[in-house]
Amino acid sequence: MPGHDIIVIGASAGGVEALSQLLSLLPADIPAAIFVVLHVPSEGYSILPKILNRAIAKRQKQSSLKAIHPQDGEQIEYGRIYVAPPDLHLLVKRGSISLAHGPKENGHRPAVDTLFRTAARAYGQRVVGVVLSGTLDDGTAGLMAVKQRDGVAIVQDPKEAMYSGMPRSAIENVEVDRILPVAEMAALLVELARQPIVTKTAAISDDMEMEADMAELELNAMQNPDRPGTPSPYACPDCGGVLWELDEGRLMRFRCRTGHAYSTDSLLAAQSESLEDALWSALRALEEKAALTERLGNRSRDRQQTYSAKRFGEQARAAHHQAALVRQLILRSDGNGSDTSTANGQVVESQSIAASGVTPEAKMEHPALEDSSSLPQKVVAICASAGGLNALSQVLSALPANFPAAITVVQHVSPHYPSLMADILSRRTKLPVVQARSGDYLRTGTVYIAPPDHHLLVNADGSLSLSHSELVHFVRPSADLLFESVAASFKQQAIAVVLTGAGSDGAMGARAIEEMGGTVIVQDYKTAEFGGMPEAAINTGVVDLVLPLNEIAPTLVKLVAVEVKG
Structure with missing residues (x-):
């Protein structure tokens, strides 16, 4: 008699570390198949299976537990971790896997809700749904579907998660079974997988059947006039069609005729983006x-x-x-x-202490400099996107406490939530790490992180500016703008570093660094978690050094100790 042998896991921002920790703790003989959705950019490619396999091998050298990107129609096997490929929903069927380019849910493809819902439909009580770190609330509706079919719902403790949005939403809207730190989840999953199921699973609702079929663009579901829910006055941000409101107890959701689905938080975020575009x-x-x-x-x-x-x-x-x-x-x-x-050609931002949430004590931590002679002679500008937290942690943790240059960082993060990036990185490096504020002056040996939804610029006098101007390459903060401002302000003394990430942000900025005589370093895209940004920078032809991640910090130490370029 099978146990809870279908384990579905959803994560977003901060999810790589949580997934690596959780899956590396699972034994190779766990009698279960594991399915993973991590939000990744649709235009990139994912090496998440390689990352997870390295984490497993590091803890269990001979483990047979393997992570893979499955093929459409692949048979389900125990001891396999099936990772959703970019831009494809990962769907669970009875005995097999389906990959589909169906409508996005909560603005994502792959979506956590889609994986959880199809697994609940196919396997009912045998399913364990796990929600890890992430912003907004993808996974909440899917976890509710798991519970409706008498499955088990487990959520990462929001106080531990790097981004608590997804865990908190699940806890607030679903009767979850356990709220645990990641370190305690593996033992519970093994126990559940080995525990025989003896009770009968609840029946599948018509709404669940229809929503699961919509993910595959199944014709009968798409053309069925009897839609779940009631018409709402809201339009779908993706296609402009009418959204139908689905009220499921504490959870309110929306879905349009073509299948795009939104939770309330995701719909608000999409509406905000549409408003800004307009x-x-x-x-x-x-x-x-x-x-x-x-x-x-x-x-x-x-x-x-x-x-x-x-x-x-x-x-x-x-x-x-x-x-x-x-x-x-x-x-x-x-x-x-x-x-x-805008004043004197520079972007400036006036923000009250009360409005910004910054205490007077925090204001005193890095006040404006009165003497420009104490400004750093060299500035390192680092950019990263998907997979960037691990890469930044490795680079910054290897720098000495007396690193003789200022460091500015653009990491693409959600614009809708405060960022914990500075707090997380400060625990992993000897250098002080702060979230940049307009009017701050660069200090030697300090790391300045661009805040969410603001471009970070470095002025010629060493001061910092924040701008809410237009998105560049669909992102804000933009690495290109940071690099260009550092190049203009510090010329030969500027060093740019491009780390893992999808897209091409940083490539144009690398040209500016090179034109002004600075140095450009790029992580070897073959070893990056996401190779899009490194590869785009390398393709400019202006890169000075292409290095594996573990060689970047020692190289920076050497570069800032000597003249960068003659």
Whole structure:
């Protein structure tokens, strides 16, 4: 008689470390198959199975437990960890695995909810759902489906998680069975896998059947007019269709006719992004209108067409005024109570202590410098995205406490939640690590982390600025902007480091560093968790050094001890 032998795990930000720790503690003979969804960029490629296998081998050298990206239709086997590939939902069927390019859920593909729901449909009480570190709330609806089919729900202790959004949402909306630190989960999973199931599983609801089929774009489900829920007044951020509201006790969700699904938090986040996109489009249109009407006005004056020139001038002034209003809305839409403006060509941000949540004691930790002679002579700018926490930890932990340069860091994180990056990294390095604030001055041997949803810029006087200006390569903070500002301000004394991440952020900034005589170091993309950013930087042809991760810190120590470039 089988036990709880179908283990489904969901994670997002901060999930790589949690997954590595949990799976490395499982014995090779666990009588269960394990399925993992970690949110990864759709345009990249994932080496998460390699990372997990290294973690397992480090703790259990001869373990036969293996992580893989499965193939569509692959048979389910015990002792295998099936990791969802990028841009494909991982679906569990009776005895086999399906990969599908179905509609996104909570803005993600692969989605945790989709994995959990299909596993619950196929295996009922045999399923154990595990929610680990992550932002927002993907996994909550899926964990509810697991419980509806009499499965077991386990959630990482939010106080331990690097990002508590997903665990907290699951706890608040689902009757979870256990809330545990990761270190205690493995023993429980083994116990559950070996515990025979004797009771009968609850029946599958029609709504669960339909939602599971939608993930595969199953024709009958997509064309069925009898939708779960009731029509709402809200539009789908993905396709613009009507969202249907599904009320499941404490949990409210939405799904459109084409299958896109949202929780309340995910819908709010998507609406915020859509609003910002609309504001940027309006700003661009108004500025283009102002430029065109000014040109037409000048042309009319040259032709002595006084009336037309006056009319075009009025239209140009009106467009400039409207653009200024939209620009103010954008700059003040960061939700942190800050007012951002431009003065003397630099972005400055005035923010009250009360609004920022910064205590007076924290203000005193790194006040503005009065003597520019104490500014660092060299600045290291580091960027990372997916997989960046591990890479940053390894680089910064290997630097000495007397490292004779300032370090600025852009790590792509969720714009919707405060970042714990500075706190986490400060526990892993001898160097002081702080979240950057506008007006701070760079100090030798200090690490400055860009805050969520703000570009970090370094000025020529060594001060820092934060900007809520337009996204660059769909991200804010942007490595390109940081690199370009460091290049302009510190020229030959600038060092750029590109670590793991999907996309191409940092490549244009690397060109700026090279043009100003600085040094560009890139992590070897073959060893990076996500090779997109390193490979894009290498393809520029301006990179000085391509190094494995463990050689970057010693190289930085050598570079800052001598003149960087003649």
